[in-house]
Amino acid sequence: MLHFAVIGHPINHSLSPIIHTQFAEQYGISLTYETINTTPNHFINTVHQFFKTGQGLNITVPFKQAAFQLASQCSDRARMAQSANVLWKNEADQICADNTDGFGFIEDLNYQNELYCLKNAEILILGAGGAVQGILPDILNQVPKQVVIVNRTLAKAERLITQFNHDTLRVKQTHQLHTPYDLIIHSTSATLSNQLPDIPKQAINQQTVVYDLSYGMSAQLFKMHAEQLGVKQFVDGLGMLVEQAAESFFIWHHVRPKTRTVLSQLHNTVKKAIS
Ligand code: ATR
Numbered sequence: 001m002l003h004f005a006v007i008g009h010p011i012n013h014s015l016s017p018i019i020h021t022q023f024a025e026q027y028g029i030s031l032t033y034e035t036i037n038t039t040p041n042h043f044i045n046t047v048h049q050f051f052k053t054g055q056g057l058n059i060t061v062p063f064k065q066a067a068f069q070l071a072s073q074c075s076d077r078a079r080m081a082q083s084a085n086v087l088w089k090n091e092a093d094q095i096c097a098d099n100t101d102g103f104g105f106i107e108d109l110n111y112q113n114e115l116y117c118l119k120n121a122e123i124l125i126l127g128a129g130g131a132v133q134g135i136l137p138d139i140l141n142q143v144p145k146q147v148v149i150v151n152r153t154l155a156k157a158e159r160l161i162t163q164f165n166h167d168t169l170r171v172k173q174t175h176q177l178h179t180p181y182d183l184i185i186h187s188t189s190a191t192l193s194n195q196l197p198d199i200p201k202q203a204i205n206q207q208t209v210v211y212d213l214s215y216g217m218s219a220q221l222f223k224m225h226a227e228q229l230g231v232k233q234f235v236d237g238l239g240m241l242v243e244q245a246a247e248s249f250f251i252w253h254h255v256r257p258k259t260r261t262v263l264s265q266l267h268n269t270v271k272k273a274i275s
Helices: 016-027 040-050 064-070 076-081 101-112 130-141 154-164 217-228 238-253 260-274
Strands: 002-008 031-037 056-059 086-089 095-098 122-126 146-150 169-171 183-186 209-212 233-235
Touching: 002 016, 002 040, 016 031, 016 238, 016 260, 040 064, 056 064, 056 238, 064 076, 064 095, 064 130, 076 095, 076 101, 076 130, 086 238, 101 130, 101 209, 101 233, 101 238, 130 146, 130 154, 146 154, 154 169, 183 217, 209 217, 217 233, 238 260
Parallel strands: 002 031, 002 056, 122 146, 122 183, 146 169, 183 209, 209 233
Antiparallel strands: 056 086, 086 095
């Protein structure tokens, strides 16, 4: 029996065990996938302890940067993001890291609209936390025209600009948004405290897609907000969650699971949970 887990703090409501169990069933792979709740002080020990018997770990908030730092080998996208959401051991018994969040985001966006292409797109990102750090390498790889970051704390957005050092990437303040964006990515945790980040009307037109990296109640609140502002196309982050999991699964098992049936079941589960 193979052993996998997701580590975070908190972790109770993770959907990863359901997703990976369903992927494994598609291929008749026998595995366990558990949730591990640990504290920042115990994170490194918990990872080493897990790998005495386990094959692969997903990493979630707040440990993605720590996971990247403890790995001996990493992919280019994890190095660019300076954060990791997947760990495994190679044949030399070294811990390896990758970051599949950006892949999951782009893959889901392509599913939502096969013609949707970020090449030359004008992108606005609300927030500058760990989630943005994880997806920026894959977004920049799509060669957008411009990626503007707006964040409550300007210094944090400026830190991302320095980290990624890319000529399409810039920081603005809300009052400086005068033109429409093709894609607006919402990544703040503001909705958790019932606050909604401001989007000026000028930043939205008929074609604007709003993609919320979260799902469930938090995304629901932002969806209502976006619709009131005239947004016609809204996508929540559940598809990204499933697609990043599929890429983790591919890294561990070298086979690519079908994602869309798993996603539609999860949509029903989440809808029931918030109704
Ligand atoms: P994650 O890993 O989910 O990105 P995070 O790293 O804690 O979480 O980042 C949370 C983001 O939400 C940050 O951009 C944060 O802004 P600050 O950098 O100013 O803290 C943003 N955020 C949280 N609460 C907010 C609020 N009430 N209004 C606007 N932005 C908020």
